Amino acid sequence: MKDSIIKAIKENRKDFTDKEDLQPFIDSIKDKKVVMMGEASHGTHEYYNWRAKISKTLMEEHGFDFVAVEGDWPSCYELNRHVKNYLDEEKDTKTALKEFKRWPTWMWANWEVHEWAQWLKEFNSELASKEQKGFYGLDVYSLWESLDAIMGYLKKEDPAALETAKTAMRCFEPHRGGDGQQYALSTRLVPEGCREEVNDLLKEIRSKVPTYNSDPEHAFSTKQNAIVAKNAEEYYRVMASGNESTWNLRDRHMMNTLNRLLEFHGKDAKGIVWAHNTHIGDASFTDMGDQGLFNIGELARDEYEKEHVSLIGFGSYKGSVLAGKSWGSPVETMNLPEGRENSWEDLCHQAGKQFHINMEDLKSSIEIDTRIAHRAVGVVYNPQHERFGNYVPTTIQDRYDHFLFFDETQALNHIDMEAADAQIPETYPFGL
Structure with a gap:
């Protein structure tokens, strides 16, 4: 089976070195309602750079309205206001990226996103306000940041509603800090917590x-922050109880946020998602589904029907990657070992160097009736332990609609926000 799969990949791969080589791929996704682009790690330059290149084309030429990412709503919304040239956001892009304060900051405070944001800001400057392209966060973690944003908005726009916000804040305030961990622990003693x-x-x-x-978008953001606060409270309370998985709560929140963004942008809106492969690759075709877990890729196919959604995986065989050794630890550039023998990464390595493959083409060449190990690197990573984990058993041709493979990749270029003069990489700008 291994040799047959390698042969099928070789026969159907489309090598690429620039965007022009990807034109047939772009043509196959340009009319989708939702395009989700993944990543096998949160710290790889090529994934960020090529997602940005593809997104740029989809926005410039095919009318896509926004990028929504695996990031916190409040900090992403600040960057959104920056790239849309709001008058209250007259600061440089590097300063705007300082809003990403919660670990792992490097996921969005990096030079790849810096270049993307500068391009988007310039592109939007030529568009009417209602046509400008957005940048938003899908995640659920930002309990405190969302509460703070609500307080700030209501002080200016609706002082009469401020007391309700203060009541909620007073309930949460004794547990502030620790990314919601302190609040989660408190609910073990008082299970209802601050739900009411x-x-x-x-x-x-x-x-x-x-x-x-x-300001309709700011009002929309305030409502979204209230939803984040409600769902984050539930997330941390459930996490502390240990009675059920928080994974589904998180991905359901992300999917509902995507739905609200599409609705906000109008009935013909089209959206792009950047998130980890574990979120965008249909979970029902992995062992995650065996455990009762779903993700936004699976939910999007259910919500908008498969023909209106494109799920695009990204992966590599070896290289370097940004990650931390433990949660909250300093970011490091780590070695990314060669893919495990007989893994999807190993099979792709034996089939080519840098290519795109349409899974429908692969299906037409071979019926893969077994799950293949497929690498997934998180923000916490230990290369020495990789062969004992970090691989998701996957029915690869059904999990994704497309896959972009890179034989060797480099670590993301994070911005050191503590440094007075953050060093710009020699290769910057990377070229969109």
Whole structure:
């Protein structure tokens, strides 16, 4: 079977070195409602750079409205206001990226995103305000940041609703810090936690949003922050109870956020998602599905039907990667070992160097009736232990619609926000 799979990949791969080589691939995804682009790690230059290149083409030439990423809503929304040239965001891009304060900061505070944001800011400057392209966060973690953003907005726009926000804040305040961990621990003693207060806050804001007319997107963001606060409270409370998985809560939140963004941008809106392969590659075709877990890739196929969604995996055989040895530890450039024998990465390595493959083409050449080990590197990573983990058993031709393979990749170029003058990589700009 191994030799047959390698042969089938060789027969169907499309080598690429620039965007022009990917034109047939672009043509196959340009009319989709949702295009999701993955990554096998959160710290690889090529994944970020090529997602940006493809997204640029989809926005410039095919009317896609926004990129939504595996990031926090408040910090991504600040970058969104920056790239849309709002008058209250007259700061340089590097300063805007300082909003990404929660570990792992390097996921979005990096030179690859810096280049993307500068291009997007310039592109938007030529567009009417309603046509400008957005950048948003899908994630659920930002309990404190979302509460702070709500307080700031209501102080200016709706002082009458501020008391409800203060009530919620007073409930959470004793547990502030630790990325929600302290609050999670507190719910072991008081299981209800601040559920009632945060639900009241969401109800208040939902009822008032139609009256916030001065800045529709800012009003939308305030409502989203209230939803994040509600769902984050549930996420941390469930995490502490240990009674059920928080994975599905998180991905359901991300999918619902994507739905709201598409609705906000109009009935013909088209969106792009950047997230890890474990989120965008259909979970039902992995051992995650065996455990009752789903993800946004699977949910999007269910929500919008498979023909209107494209799930695009990214992966590599070897190289270097940014990650931390433990949660909250300093970021490091680590070695990315050669892919495990007989893994998807190993098979691709034996089939070519840098290529795109359409999974429909692969299916037409071979029926792969077994799951293949497929690498997944998180923000916490230990290369020495990789062969004992970091691989997801996958029915590869069904999990994705397309796959982009890179034989050797390099670590992401993070921005040291603590340095007075962060060193710019010699290869910057990378070229979009």
